Amino acid sequence: MAATSEEYTPHGAHLIAGERVSAEPTFPSHPVSGAGHAFSAGTPDHVDRAVRAAEEAFASYGWTTRAARADFLDAIAEEIDARCAAITAIGTAETGLPAARLEGERGRTTGQLRLFATHVRDGAYLDRRHDAALPDRQPLPRPELRMIQRPIGPVAVFGASNFPLAFSTAGGDTAAALAAGCPVVVKGHEAHPGTAEIVAEAIGAAVTRCGLHPGVFSLVHGGAREVGQTLVQHPLVRAVGFTGSLAGGRALFDLAMARPEPIPFFGELGSVNPMFVLPAAAGARGPEIGRGWAGSLTMGAGQFCTNPGIAVVGTGADGDAFVEAARAALAESPAQTMLTDGIADAYRAGKARFGGRNAVRAVLSTESEGRSATPNLFETDAAAYLQDAALGEEVFGPLGLVVRVSDKAEMAELARGFEGQLTATLHMDEGDTDLARDLLPVLERKAGRLIVNGFPTGVEVADAMVHGGPYPASTNFGATSVGTLSIRRFLRPVCFQNMPEALLAGDLA
Template sequence: MGFTPHGKHLIAGEWIGGGATFQNEPASGAPSDFSMGTVDLVNRAAEGAEDAFWAYGYTTRAERVAFLHAIADEIEARADDITDIGCRETGLPPARLQGERGRTTGQLRLFAETLLKGTYLDVRHDAALPDRQPAPRPDIYLMQRPIGPVAVFGASNFPLAFSVAGGDTAAALAAGCPVVVKGHSAHPGTGEVIAEAIHAAMLSTGMHPGVFSLVQGGKRDVGTSLVQHPLIKAVGFTGSLGGGRALFDLCAQRPEPIPFFGELGSVNPMFLLPAALGARADQIAKGWAGSMTGSAGQLCTNPGIAIVPAGAAGDAFVAATAEALKAVAPQTMLTAGMAEAYRTGKARFDSRNSVRPIYTTDSTGREASPNLYEVSAEAFMADHALTEEVFGPLSLVVRVATADEMVPLAKRFEGQLTATLHMDAQDTDLARALLPVLERKAGRVLVNGYPTGVEVVDAMVHGGPYPASTNFGATSVGTMSIRRFLRPVSYQNLPDSILPADLL
C-alpha cells in the first residue's frame, strides 16, 4: 500500500491536526487529506523558534554537527517511504527521488563538515596596541553569529533538496538558526516524512522542540504572516518570479525589514561560438535536448535559450536539436497548474509572427512534450516576453547574423543563474569578449557543458542578479549559503572569561 500520511503539522515539537483540510493532487494513487495551515499556527511556530534560539543559537559546533548528521541518518532510514510518496505526489521517477534524497543528506553532511572546519566564522583579531599614539588601540575580535529564526518556503520542483530539509534549512540550522518551513502544497506527504525525520533527530540529540516547525498548506495569509512575523529574521525562497517578488516586497515593507533570499527563475542562455558549432553541432544539439527536457524541463537551470550564428552549421544544429527532441516521450509535470502554465507559455510563442516553430507538440492534462522555436536576434531584442522563462521543456534558438553580434545581445539579458559558452580554441578571442558581460549577468559561467545539475560544493554559486535572485551577493547552493543566516559581531576588550568559545 505504501506510505500513508497522517496530515498533521509539526509545530515546536508537537504534531497538530484538525480544522480545515486540503488534499494533495498525486500523479498516481488516491489523494490524502492534510490539515490546512493557519496564521495561528505560524505564530506558534515563530514563537517556538524564538524561544529555541536562546538555546540553539548558542549550541556548540559539535552539537550542531551531531544534529545535522542525525537528520541525514533519519532521512535515509525512511528512504522507501520517501521514494513511495514522492513519486506518487510529483510524478518524478524513482531514480530522481533517490538521487535527490542523496543530495539532500549530502548537503546536511557537507554543512556538518563546514562547521568542523570553522572557516565560515571568518574570525578576525586586531590585538590591542596600548602604546599607540595619539590614542591606544583596543583589542577587537570579529566573528559571524546566527541571526535568529528563519522562514523557508518549500520549492515545487525539488520536493527534497530545496524543500523541508533542503539547502535553505540545512544552511540555517548549521548557522545556529531555528527554522519554520512553509511546506509546498504540491507534495505535503513528502514534506511530512522529512519533518518526521527532523523531529526524530531533534529528540535523539536533545534539541529544543522549537528548533524546527512545518506548517502545511494554507491560504495566502499564511505565507504573508510568516514573512511579516516580527520574530522571523530572514526568508529563504525558491519559486516563481511573481510569488517571490510579492514576498520580497512584504519583507521590505515590514517595520523591521528583513533579507529575502529568493531564487526566482532564469532562462540560462547558451552561446554557441563559431568554431565549436562547426566542429560538433550534432553533439551539442543532443546534449542540449537532454538538458532542456530533463525532469520535464522543470529545473531552474534549464537552458532555455541558445544563441546561434546564421549559416549552415547553425542550421545543422537546429535540425539536430529538433531530431533529438522527437525521441523524447511526454513526461508528467509536477502539478496540473504547472502543466497549464506550460501550455500558456507555449501559446505566447505561437501567437508571435516573428517566432518560427521548429518542432512543436500538443500537451494535454498533466503531461508535457518538448517544443522548439527560432527567432532572429532583432526580433528577440524587440520583444521582452521572449526573454521570460517558460517552466517546462520549451526552448528558443536566437539566430545572430554574425558572431560579433553575440556581445551586444548578451548585454541585453537580465540577470541569470547561469550562462554557457560552447567554444573551441579558435573561439578564444570571442569568448574573452563575452566573459566580462556574462559574469556580470550570471552567478555561474560554464564552458562546454550544460547548467542542469548543480554541484553542492564550496565553490558553487546558485544565484545571480535580479530577477534570477533577489540578493546577488548570495547563493542558495554550496557552503557559502550559510552566510545568508549569519551577521558579523565585533567584540572589543572582552575578557577571555566571557568571549565566545569559538574565539578562544
C-alpha cells in the first residue's frame, strides 16, 4: 500500500491498462489553492487503447469468481484509505470543498466498494432460476433451463464534477460495474484531474495486488469533446454510466442511441426535487421547515443533484412565515466556493434568468463574484410556473424558488405539471394525510425517491436506495445509480438450456 503522506505531486499521465501514458497536448488544472499542474489531454487513440485492453481483460475478469471480485473491491477500498491524507489534500485544493466533506465522501466511496463486495459474496443478485427437465410432459417435453445474470462487457464511466470521489473514478458506477464483472474505462473530469489520478493509482495498485489483467481498469483524462464521444461510440463499449448536465448527458445519450448497435446509457442528468409543504405542517411548523429548507438548499453550495430547488407552499400567513424563515436563514449563509469557474458562471446566469421574469419576485437577491456563490430566493405562483417551462429548469447552486398555491386543488395540479425528478418531498402532519394520499400516486410517477418530513440532500448507500427517476432526471427510469440494485445496469440475463454436468461450473452449478 501507499504511504499516508499528504505529499502527492500529480504526474499528469493517463493510466491505461496499468501503464502511465503521457502525451501532448496538455491541459492545466485550476485549483482553488496552490499551484496547478499539467495533465495529458485524452485523445480518441487513448480511448481506443483503453477500451481494447478492457475487452481483452473481460475474457478473464468476466469469468472470475464472486469471491475474487469481492476481494478486489475490498482491496480498492484499502488502497484508497491508505492514501486518505493525500486524497483529501489534493481534493480540497482542486475543488474548494472542505476537508470534512472530502473525508466523508471518501468514506462513502470506500463504503460503496465494501457494500458491493458483501453483495457479490452473497450472490442473490444473480437471480438464479432453475426449471427442471420434464421429459414425460405432454404434449411436449420440457428441457432443463437455468438462468443467471451475466456481465455485459466493458463499461464507460464519466467522472462527475460535483462528486470528485463518490461519483467519479472509483465511485458508484465503477464499483457496480466491477462488482458485476465488467472492466471499466473512466473519462476523468477536468475539474479535479489530480484527484482522479491518485484514485486511479489506488485502483491500479489493487489490480496488481489481486493479480488481475491490467485492462480491467483505465483512466483517460479529459480533453476535447471528441474524447467522450469516442468513448460512447466505441463498438466494444457495452454500457455508459454518466452523472452531469442535462445538455451534456442528452448529447451523449443521443450518440449511444445512434450507434449501429445502440447501448444502454445510464445518465443521471438533473432535477429540481420539488418539496411540498402541506397546510397542517405549514401551520404547525412552517418556520422550522423553512429554516431546514435553507440548510438543505445551501449544503455544498447547492451543488448536489438532490438539491431541493423548489418549495410549494400555500398562500396566506402560514406560507408567508415559511418564506420569511427561509429568507432570513439564507441571508445569514456565507459565500461558498463553487467547484469550477464554469459552474459559478452558470449559477449567475441562472439567477439572472429568474430575475428577468415579471411573474417572479425576488425575495432575496445577492451578487456572486468569481468562483463564489451566495444564496438567492425567488417567489412565483402556480399559474405562472405552469405557463413558463424555464422556471422548472435546474439552477446548479444555492438558489430556491417558492411556488405559492391557493388551495389543495392547485397544489395537485402543480404536482401533475412537474417533469421527472430524482426526489419529491412531502412535509406533512396528521391533518395532511388525505391530501398526501391524493398527491402520492401523482408524485410516484414523477420521482424515484419519495420523502416525508425530511430533505433530499444526503443519499444513503443501501440496498433499498433509488437514485434515478423519469426523464429528464435520468435517461433510464428503471435503474438507479446508488445502492446495490445499481449492479443490474451492467448485467444481462442468460438462459442455459440442457447444459451437461461437465459445463456446469461456478455460479451456474
